Structure formats: structure tokens, C-alpha cells
Amino acid sequence: MRRFFLVALLMVAVTLSFAKVKVTFWHAMGGGHGQTLQEIVNFFNQQHPDIEVEAIYIGNYSTLQQKLLAAAQAGGLPTISQAYSNWTAKLIYSKIVEPLNKFITDPKIGFTPTEWQDIWEPMRLNCTWDKTVYALPFNKSIYVLYLNTDALTLAGLKVPESIGELKKAAILMTEDFNGDGTIDQYGFGFRSTVDHFQVFLALNGGSILQKGSDGKWKVTINSEESREVLQLMLDLKDKYALVQGGYLDGPFGEGKIAMFIETVASKPYVASSSAGKHGWTWAPLPLWKTQNALFAGTDVIMFSTAKDEEKKAAWEFMKFLISPEITAYWATKTGYLPVRKSATETQIWKKFVAEDPAAEVPLQQLPNGVFDPQLGVWAEIRTIVGNMVNDVLFGKKTIAEGLKWAEQEITRELQKEGL
Incomplete structure (x- = not known):
């Protein structure tokens, strides 16, 4: 009986291991920026044993754009990708970019109104076409x-x-x-x-x-x-x-x-x-x-070609990527901006600013931010x-x-x- 129980547990463990949802993330972050992004991905994967995010470095932005456009025509798109807003606009016409409103407003997995407003306004606007949100801000400068x-x-x-x-x-x-x-x-x-x-x-x-x-x-x-x-x-x-x-x-x-x-x-x-x-x-x-x-920099977009469970898993990662502590960590390591106001209240950011007070200078300009x-x-x-x-x-x-x-x-x- 005990042996049967152990075998059953093993079978459950094997089943669970195969039940991981895979999320592919194409990006153009090389060098130290890429290393920091991989750290964040690893941390997410450790906290979410049911999800595996694979961050795939495509090359520079030009290479990433070309590969996205080619994949949009021939198939083989990732679950999510970095994208400039003009890339997103071009891909929206092809109806392959997933609208995010249903995720944002979901009472269980979305943002509260306060959390959504916590993203700097110009960055929110830059991710929105009319009233539809197609992206979340990422490496913004x-x-x-x-x-x-x-x-x-x-x-x-x-x-x-x-x-x-x-x-x-x-x-x-x-x-x-x-x-x-x-x-x-x-x-x-x-x-x-x-x-x-x-x-x-x-x-x-x-x-x-x-x-x-x-x-x-x-x-x-x-x-x-x-x-x-x-x-x-x-x-x-x-x-x-x-x-x-x-x-x-x-x-x-x-x-x-x-x-x-x-x-x-x-x-x-x-x-x-x-x-x-x-x-x-x-x-x-x-x-x-x-x-x-x-403003400059890219956002993260999700593709409608992904399966429903992949979209939900990708959304969890996208939310994680712009959570106050993670966006603060990303900013302190790379020089990019934290995309949430509350990131400036985290211990990571406060310690960073205490050591380098000039780090807050770019934030003074955010209320006057304009974008392409x-x-x-x-x-x-x-x-x-x-x-x-x-x-x-x-x-x-x-x-x-x-x-x-x-x-x-x-x-x-x-x-x-x-x-």
C-alpha cells in the first residue's frame, strides 16, 4: 500500500512537471541589461512553479522588429515581446496583438484603479489606442x-x-x-x-x-x-x-x-x-x-495567437515585470525609469537615491513627458x-x-x- 502511495505521488509530480505553461518572451536587451532581465525572469520562474518564462535575446531592435514582422506573416510568434509603439500600431492592423483591457480590469488578476493610475500617465497613454490598452510599459527612458x-x-x-x-x-x-x-x-x-x-x-x-x-x-x-x-x-x-x-x-x-x-x-x-x-x-x-x-523605450505586448492558458501566464509575468519592487530593481540596475510611482517608495529605490541623489532628476520631467x-x-x-x-x-x-x-x-x- 505504501509503495503504491509513493508511486502515485511520483506520478502526480511528473504530471505537474509537464503541466508547466510555457511563455516565450522575445527581447533586445543585450549585455548587462540582458543579464538583469534574466535575473528577473529567473526570480519569477522560482516564484511560479507552474509557469516557465523563456527570455529569448533576438539581437538589436532592428533585428527584433524584422523577426516580429516576419513571424506575423509566416507564423511562429512568441507569447510576448518588447515593441516600440509604432511596431505595435503596425501589428494591431494585422489583428494579432492581444487587447489587455480584460486582464487589467479582471477583479482577480487585474489592477485596481489605484494600481493602474500608479503607472505614470504618459506611459499609460503611450500603451493605449483610443480606449484599448495593447501594452504595458517596460524599458522606458x-x-x-x-x-x-x-x-x-x-x-x-x-x-x-x-x-x-x-x-x-x-x-x-x-x-x-x-x-x-x-x-x-x-x-x-x-x-x-x-x-x-x-x-x-x-x-x-x-x-x-x-x-x-x-x-x-x-x-x-x-x-x-x-x-x-x-x-x-x-x-x-x-x-x-x-x-x-x-x-x-x-x-x-x-x-x-x-x-x-x-x-x-x-x-x-x-x-x-x-x-x-x-x-x-x-x-x-x-x-x-x-x-x-x-520619452523613448519599448513596451511589452502579448500576441493573440497564444493559447488562453499561455495568455494568462504571460499576463502574470507582465504584471510582475512592472510591480513596484521589480521595476525599481530594473531601474537601479539599468538606468531606465521605474514605470510605477510607488516604485519610488520601495527600499530598493530609496537606498539607490540615498547613494546617488541625482537619480531622481529624470523623475522631475515625467509630468511633462511626451511620446512619438x-x-x-x-x-x-x-x-x-x-x-x-x-x-x-x-x-x-x-x-x-x-x-x-x-x-x-x-x-x-x-x-x-x-x-
Whole structure:
């Protein structure tokens, strides 16, 4: 009898082991970020013996997007994936992204209204199309101003709080230290990409597109705000600002630039490149006509191709991923933002801020956070704007010619999609 009982227990154990629900999670988090994500996945799996989340590193964002689009056509989608909102918008049209409202409002496994409101409002809005939620925020960042504190002190300057002060500081911190006629330290640096144009445009109260009350998109790039942004970039280029297409944490660490604007996700790279060379800090973006701060980063979406039990298991993981303690841990390890307000009340975050008070600076900008239009063709529009910015900066087009061309090309892109 005892032997029979032991065999029965063994059979139950074997059955339970095969009853695990598998959740596949495609992501683009490499290096230290990927290691931290795997730690979180392992912790979840330990706490949920009935669920196995497998985090699969696909490569960079471009590779992940290509694989998602290919899988959407040919099959083989994961249960969940990282995605930018424009990817999500494109996939929504194919009806393969699972709406999350029924999970969010479920009295047993969902969020209470207070918990849902606990997610920073711009992040919630960025995950919502009309009244349907298709994503939960994950690795979110926001642009800040990075400063070489040694250079700032040497020039006798304070942290610039306005665009006028930023321009003045860029001029005063541009130095030819050895007098050989070559600039050794530029006061500022920016990338010749759509991103930095967008950052300045948001601060100046402008936009590339605006959605009207009729739901139609209007092209608004050919504006006085855009002209002012491009003129500022031209005024700074070469004389007071180093301009390049690649990331600027390297030149900043080497002392070639004294200030630059980038997302908080650059923090680990800035700290590494500056170590033993000079001090640094970050500050809120300077005031122009507004203090609008551009968001960046991805969300997590679920696919409707998954089985019901996989969706429920995936939802448990998605909720876990943005729980206050986990999002706080993720933020302290990676430099990304905690996506919940209550994360700032956790011991993990409080200890982190006690050791590095500047960590709270990006949070000051969250009430002014703005994000990209949630359009499936946004990648194409970004390419158009990026080409225009390069053409203007490098003398291929005047400001007027560039903006007129971009307006026409964006309008054509929207018309192709019937938007």
C-alpha cells in the first residue's frame, strides 16, 4: 500500500512537471541589461512553479522588429515581446496583438484603479489606442542633459536652465586649450539624427504631426518652431558643438564635449567613459517655450495567437515585470525609469537615491513627458525627418527647402496608408 502511495505521488509530480505553461518572451536587451532581465525572469520562474518564462535575446531592435514582422506573416510568434509603439500600431492592423483591457480590469488578476493610475500617465497613454490598452510599459527612458562638472566649474557656470543659457554655456565651454587653432573641447554635442531634432522641437512647443479632433493626422513639421530648431542646430554646429551620427557618451568621456542630451539609458556608458577622467552629472532639459521631455523605450505586448492558458501566464509575468519592487530593481540596475510611482517608495529605490541623489532628476520631467505618434508608418516618417535634418545640417538643403520637402514626403506617406 505504501509503495503504491509513493508511486502515485511520483506520478502526480511528473504530471505537474509537464503541466508547466510555457511563455516565450522575445527581447533586445543585450549585455548587462540582458543579464538583469534574466535575473528577473529567473526570480519569477522560482516564484511560479507552474509557469516557465523563456527570455529569448533576438539581437538589436532592428533585428527584433524584422523577426516580429516576419513571424506575423509566416507564423511562429512568441507569447510576448518588447515593441516600440509604432511596431505595435503596425501589428494591431494585422489583428494579432492581444487587447489587455480584460486582464487589467479582471477583479482577480487585474489592477485596481489605484494600481493602474500608479503607472505614470504618459506611459499609460503611450500603451493605449483610443480606449484599448495593447501594452504595458517596460524599458522606458527620458531625455536629460549630461554635463561635465569639471568643465562647468572651470568656466564658472551653473547648470543651464534655458535654451539661451545652454547656448551661452556651449560657447563659453568651447576651448582650444593649446592654441593650435583646433577645438579641443566643444561646449556641446548633438547627433545629426531625427532624435535630437525631435527633442529640441518638443521643447520648442512644435511637433512633426498632430492629431485633429476628427482623428485625422495633420503634418505640422513645416513650422516656425521647426525653423528655430534647425537654426539653433546650425548656429552651434562645428563652432560650438560636435555633431555626429553616433552616440556621444564616448566623446563626452574623453572630454571632447562638455554637454550633450541623451536618454537616461546612457547613464552606465557615461559613467564608464568618464571614470577617472572628469566628474559628471545630469539635469532636466532646459526650458524653451515648454519643458516637454521626449520619452523613448519599448513596451511589452502579448500576441493573440497564444493559447488562453499561455495568455494568462504571460499576463502574470507582465504584471510582475512592472510591480513596484521589480521595476525599481530594473531601474537601479539599468538606468531606465521605474514605470510605477510607488516604485519610488520601495527600499530598493530609496537606498539607490540615498547613494546617488541625482537619480531622481529624470523623475522631475515625467509630468511633462511626451511620446512619438502611435502610427505604424512612424518609422518611415522618422527616416524622412532624419534625412531632412542631415540635408540641412550638411548644406544640401536650406531650412525652408528641407522643411517643405519633409512636409511633402510625410504627407505622401500618410496618404499611402489612408491616414
